Amino acid sequence: MKTLKVAMVQHRACGPDVQKNTALALRCIAQAKAENADLVLFPECFLTAYRFPRICETLRPVEAIETDEEFVRWRESALEDDSPPLNQLRQAARALDIGVAATCFTRGKKYPRNTVFLIGRDGSVLLKYSKVHTCDFSLERYLESGDGFQVCRFDGITLGAMICYDREYPESARELMLQGAEVILLPNDCDCMRPFRLRELSVEAMQNMVGIAMANPPGESAGCSCAFHPMVWGREENSLVVADENFDGLVYAVFDIDEMRSYRAAEDLGKFRKAAAYRHLSR
Numbered sequence: 001m002k003t004l005k006v007a008m009v010q011h012r013a014c015g016p017d018v019q020k021n022t023a024l025a026l027r028c029i030a031q032a033k034a035e036n037a038d039l040v041l042f043p044e045c046f047l048t049a050y051r052f053p054r055i056c057e058t059l060r061p062v063e064a065i066e067t068d069e070e071f072v073r074w075r076e077s078a079l080e081d082d083s084p085p086l087n088q089l090r091q092a093a094r095a096l097d098i099g100v101a102a103t104c105f106t107r108g109k110k111y112p113r114n115t116v117f118l119i120g121r122d123g124s125v126l127l128k129y130s131k132v133h134t135c136d137f138s139l140e141r142y143l144e145s146g147d148g149f150q151v152c153r154f155d156g157i158t159l160g161a162m163i164c165y166d167r168e169y170p171e172s173a174r175e176l177m178l179q180g181a182e183v184i185l186l187p188n189d190c191d192c193m194r195p196f197r198l199r200e201l202s203v204e205a206m207q208n209m210v211g212i213a214m215a216n217p218p219g220e221s222a223g224c225s226c227a228f229h230p231m232v233w234g235r236e237e238n239s240l241v242v243a244d245e246n247f248d249g250l251v252y253a254v255f256d257i258d259e260m261r262s263y264r265a266a267e268d269l270g271k272f273r274k275a276a277a278y279r280h281l282s283r
Helices: 018-034 054-058 069-076 084-096 164-168 170-178 193-208 257-266
Strands: 003-010 039-041 099-106 113-119 125-130 151-154 157-161 183-187 211-215 226-228 239-242 249-256
Touching: 003 018, 003 183, 003 211, 003 226, 003 257, 018 039, 018 084, 018 099, 018 249, 039 183, 054 069, 084 099, 084 113, 099 183, 113 157, 113 183, 125 151, 125 157, 164 170, 164 183, 164 193, 170 193, 193 211, 193 226, 193 239, 211 249, 226 249, 239 249, 249 257
Parallel strands: 003 039, 039 099, 157 183, 183 211
Antiparallel strands: 003 249, 099 113, 113 125, 151 157, 211 226, 226 239
16 A cells, blocks of 8 residues: 655744754654654745845845845845755764655745755755745745746655745646646744635645645644645545644654545546636736
């Protein structure tokens, strides 16, 4: 039987202290390995923390604040692909034979990006995805958006990734499904999870016949790290696990990949698309 056990980290980063966050991430990876997880999924921007300079709260145009000293320090603190914290997580993945979905702000062309790296058991980077649907109505207007969705193979399973606000756009999960994603990993950092955002993930799993795993920091109306499978017919719900709001620790879910593949082969969601009629989707 082919399964995928995902450890979702429901814990808040230690502020913008990359060294402390990296040490914490390494402890989480070791704990997940001790529980026989195949892959560890961190919340959004865990290594760098999901923090912006205070001047960003003014929501002024980026050109008006880009020379501010605090903004410059924040922009330059974004990690690069070979930054030591990411290399430490890659070494841990290789040493412990486990997958890691590591998250942080990364260097963009000019401004930071919100990124997840999917690291394989051998420490190689299988996928680097930067958030496409940045929250341009708020602080993420100071980030560069990613320019596409990708999938990769991990343990013979096709994985994709989207980040937080991406889930509000049905195109995100559908694009990954069309590339063959079987499980979508979702780093998250937001509140108001119950009931609608959980329902949203449940429906996206059903409509795209994919598994979805989401990791979110704990907090009032936050937390709720969860996993959904696509199988709905003859069942009351399709959740594998939904954590409490304030639970602090690792949350585990096991996807039965063989059962999901049999379900996908038998059911028809997504198989009879009428793409010629979707004239406005690329606008």
